Amino acid sequence: MVAEGVSGTLARAVLIGAGQIARQHLGCLESIPGVEIAAVCDLSPSVARAAAERHRAKTWFTDYKLMLAEVRPDVVHVTTPPTSHFRLAMDSLAMDAHVIVEKPATITLAEVEQLLARASDRRRMLLEDYNYLYSAATLEIRRLIESGELGAVVHVDVAICLNILGPEGFADPNSPHPCLTMAGGAIADFLPHLASLAHCFIGPHVRAEAIWRKRSNTILPYDEFRAMVDGERATASLSFSSAAQPDAFWLRVYGERVLASANLFEKRFTTERLRPGPKPLQPLRNGLEEGRAIRNAAVGTLWRKFRGGPGSYDGLYELLRRTYRALGTTEAMPVSAQQVLEVNRLVDALKPVRQA
Amino acid sequence: MKILVTGANGFLGRHVVSAALARGLEVRILVRPAAALERLPWAGSVDVFRADLRSASNLAQAFDGVDVLVHLAAAVSGGEDAQFAATVVGTERLLDAMSRTPCRRVVLASSFSVYDWSAIRGTLTEDSPLESPPDLYRRDGYSIAKSWQERVTREYAAKFGWALTVLRPGFIWGRDHAYLAALGQQVGPVHFVIGPMTHIPMTHVENCADLFVVAAMDPRAEGQTFNVVDGPGERIWSFLGNYITGMRERGWRIPVPYTLAYGLVKLGYETVFRRNDKLPQILIPMRFESRLKPLKYTYERANRVLGWTPPLSFEQTLDRTFGPTTV
Numbered sequence: 001m002v003a004e005g006v007s008g009t010l011a012r013a014v015l016i017g018a019g020q021i022a023r024q025h026l027g028c029l030e031s032i033p034g035v036e037i038a039a040v041c042d043l044s045p046s047v048a049r050a051a052a053e054r055h056r057a058k059t060w061f062t063d064y065k066l067m068l069a070e071v072r073p074d075v076v077h078v079t080t081p082p083t084s085h086f087r088l089a090m091d092s093l094a095m096d097a098h099v100i101v102e103k104p105a106t107i108t109l110a111e112v113e114q115l116l117a118r119a120s121d122r123r124r125m126l127l128e129d130y131n132y133l134y135s136a137a138t139l140e141i142r143r144l145i146e147s148g149e150l151g152a153v154v155h156v157d158v159a160i161c162l163n164i165l166g167p168e169g170f171a172d173p174n175s176p177h178p179c180l181t182m183a184g185g186a187i188a189d190f191l192p193h194l195a196s197l198a199h200c201f202i203g204p205h206v207r208a209e210a211i212w213r214k215r216s217n218t219i220l221p222y223d224e225f226r227a228m229v230d231g232e233r234a235t236a237s238l239s240f241s242s243a244a245q246p247d248a249f250w251l252r253v254y255g256e257r258v259l260a261s262a263n264l265f266e267k268r269f270t271t272e273r274l275r276p277g278p279k280p281l282q283p284l285r286n287g288l289e290e291g292r293a294i295r296n297a298a299v300g301t302l303w304r305k306f307r308g309g310p311g312s313y314d315g316l317y318e319l320l321r322r323t324y325r326a327l328g329t330t331e332a333m334p335v336s337a338q339q340v341l342e343v344n345r346l347v348d349a350l351k352p353v354r355q356a
Numbered sequence: 357m358k359i360l361v362t363g364a365n366g367f368l369g370r371h372v373v374s375a376a377l378a379r380g381l382e383v384r385i386l387v388r389p390a391a392a393l394e395r396l397p398w399a400g401s402v403d404v405f406r407a408d409l410r411s412a413s414n415l416a417q418a419f420d421g422v423d424v425l426v427h428l429a430a431a432v433s434g435g436e437d438a439q440f441a442a443t444v445v446g447t448e449r450l451l452d453a454m455s456r457t458p459c460r461r462v463v464l465a466s467s468f469s470v471y472d473w474s475a476i477r478g479t480l481t482e483d484s485p486l487e488s489p490p491d492l493y494r495r496d497g498y499s500i501a502k503s504w505q506e507r508v509t510r511e512y513a514a515k516f517g518w519a520l521t522v523l524r525p526g527f528i529w530g531r532d533h534a535y536l537a538a539l540g541q542q543v544g545p546v547h548f549v550i551g552p553m554t555h556i557p558m559t560h561v562e563n564c565a566d567l568f569v570v571a572a573m574d575p576r577a578e579g580q581t582f583n584v585v586d587g588p589g590e591r592i593w594s595f596l597g598n599y600i601t602g603m604r605e606r607g608w609r610i611p612v613p614y615t616l617a618y619g620l621v622k623l624g625y626e627t628v629f630r631r632n633d634k635l636p637q638i639l640i641p642m643r644f645e646s647r648l649k650p651l652k653y654t655y656e657r658a659n660r661v662l663g664w665t666p667p668l669s670f671e672q673t674l675d676r677t678f679g680p681t682t683v
Contacts, residue, residue: 020437044445046508050500054493167390168434174388175411308632 014073017080018042018051026055028317068095081178086111093118098125103192109348130196135315137262137269151256156201156236161244171218183351185221194238195346202231204342208349268297358382360422363429371565409446415453424461424572436497443501451512466506466524469499473645479652482581519578521571526557551614552593554650560673563666582658586666602678
C-alpha cells in the first residue's frame with residue numbers, strides 16, 4: 001500500500017499540534033509506506049523539536065502559517081485543542097491541503113458547515129477523526145450486518161465510562177483545560193465518538209434528547225451524560241459517565257438475530273445469537289461461547305500490551321491507512337463529508353442548551 | 357540574596373526552602389494556584405507567587421527583585437506527554453519570562469536519569485555520556501522530560517549569557533520517600549533484590565537541599581555541573597534491610613544476580629516482546645539499567661569545587677527518615 005498520487009510521488013503530511021494525540025498520528029504515519037512527515041508545528045519549540053526528532057520529521061515550526069507556506073503539504077493533521085481547529089483547518093484548506101482534524105472538529109455546527117463548504121470549493125477532503133468506527137470490533141460488527149448475520153439493527157447502545165475527575169487532565173484546577181470552554185465541557189470532547197458510532201448504525205438522527213448532570217465537586221461543568229436518539233434506521237442510547245467504573249467503552253448493537261457487544265478500549269468482543277436446536281439450550285451455548293470469547297479477549301488484551309503497537313488506537317491506524325490509500329486512488333474516503341455533517345448535526349443536537 | 361524556588365512544595369523543594377531560610381536567604385516560592393501550603397512549617401516566612409508554569413502569562417513578575425532562580429519544578433507522575441508539558445514546556449515558559457528580567461543566575465535540578473546508563477562503565481561522573489536520540493525516546497517519560505529540561509535550560513543560558521549550575525541528584529530519599537526504585541521488585545511481602553551488592557546512588561533530601569543552597573550562594577558553582585550523592589551509596593541488600601526494619605514491615609529479601617536478571621530482560625525484550633517500549637519499566641533493558649546497573653558514584657566534584665560534604669551522616673539520615681517525627 002503506497003499513498004501515491006496525492007502529488008504524484010509521496011503524500012507529504014504535516015501536523016499542527018504535537019501533543020498526546022499527535023503522537024498517535026505520527027506513529028501511524030511512520031508506518032504507512034509512501035507518506036513523508038514533512039514537518040510538525042507546535043507553539044512550544046521544545047514540543048515541536050522533540051516530536052520532529054522522535055518521528056523523523058523533516059523539520060519543525062512554531063508558526064503554522066509559515067509552515068504551510070514553506071512546506072506546501074498535501075495533508076494537514078490538525079491535532080491541537082479543539083478551540084483552535086476551525087481557524088487552523090480553514091487556513092490549511094486555503095493552502096489547498098487536505099485536512100484531517102481531530103474530534104471535535106469545531107466548537108459549533110456552523111463552523112463545520114463552513115469548513116465543509118471551503119473543502120468542497122477547494123476540492124479537498126475534510127475528515128474528522130472517528131477512529132472507533134475502524135476499531136477491529138466495530139469493523140466485525142459492520143461485517144455481521146453486511147453479511148446479514150446480525151439481521152437489521154434495532155438499537156445501539158454506546159457507553160463510555162472514563163474517570164476524568166483526577167487532578168491532572170480535564171479537571172486540573174491549576175491550568176483549566178481548553179475543552180472546558182465548550183458547551184458540555186470535557187464530555188463534549190467525547191461526543192463525536194458517541195455520535196459517529198450511533199450514526200454508523202442508525203443513520204442520520206431524526207430527534208435526540210439529552211440529560212446533562214454534574215455530580216462531582218470539580219471544575220468540570222458536567223461529568224455525566226445520557227441521551228436517546230431516534231435515527232432513520234433504528235434507535236440509540238448514548239452515555240458518558242465519569243463516576244461509573246471500571247473504565248470501558250461499550251458498544252452494543254442489537255440486531256434481529258444477534259446481539260454484538262464490544263469494549264473498544266480492549267479486545268473484548270462477544271455475540272449472543274439465535275441458534276438452531278432446542279430453545280432451552282440456547283442460553284447455555286451462548287454462555288459457553290461468550291465465556292470463551294471473554295477469556296480469549298482478556299489474554300489478547302494483555303498480550304497486545306506486551307507486544308506493543310497502537311493498542312486501543314488501532315482504529316486510528318486503520319482510518320489513516322484507508323485515508324491515505326483513498327487519497328492516492330479513486331477509493332471512497334473512510335469518512336465522507338456528508339457523514340461529518342450528519343454526525344456534527346447529532347453532536348449539536350446533544351449539546352446542553354445552557355452551560356452549567 | 358533573594359532566591360525564587362519553583363516546585364517549592366515538592367519533596368525536595370520543601371527542604372530547599374528550609375535550608376535557604378536557615379542560611380538567611382530571602383525566599384520567594386512559585387507554586388501552582390491550587391497548591392496547599394498551610395501545613396508547611398515555613399509558610400509564613402516566604403513570599404508566595406502562585407502560577408502554573410504551563411499557562412500563566414505573568415511569570416516575569418515572579419522575578420521581581422530575584423537574584424537566583426532555583427528551578428526544581430518537574431512532573432514526577434502522569435503520562436509521558438503530561439510530564440513533558442509540565443516539565444519542559446513549563447521550563448521553556450519560565451525561562452522565557454526570566455529573559456525579560458534582570459535575573460541572570462539559574463540553579464537547575466536535573467537528574468541521574470539524563471545519563472546514558474547503557475554506555476557507562478565503572479564510575480558515573482559528571483562527564484559520563486548523556487542519553488541522546490533516538491535511544492532517549494525508548495526511556496521513560498520522566499527521563500525524556502528531564503533530559504529535555506536540561507537541554508532547554510542550557511540553551512537559554514548560552515543564548516542569554518546566564519550563569520547556570522546544573523545539579524543532578526541520584527535517588528532522593530527521606531521520610532515518606534524511602535522506598536527507592538533501585539530496591540528491585542516487590543511482590544507482596546517478598547522483595548526480589550536484583551544485584552544485592554550493587555551500590556545505590558542516593559542522597560538524603562536534607563543533604564541534597566543543602567547542596568542546592570550552597571550552589572545558589574557560591575559563585576564558584578557558576579557554569580558547573582554536579583552529581584548529588586551522599587557518597588558511594590549503600591548496598592541494595594543492606595538498605596532494603598534498613599527500610600524493612602525502619603518501617604516495621606514484614607518482608608523477605610530474595611537475591612537475584614544482576615547479570616542473570618538483565619540477561620533475561622534483554623532476551624525477552626528482543627524476542628518475545630519485539631522491542632515494545634510500552635512494557636512495564638523493569639522489562640525494558642535501558643530502563644532496567646537506569647534503575648539497577650552496578651556503577652560507582654562520588655560527590656568528588658562538589659567537594660573539590662565547593663568544599664561540600666553532606667552535612668548529615670548515613671546514621672543521621674536513617675534516624676531522620678525512620679526515627680520519631682520531629683517538628
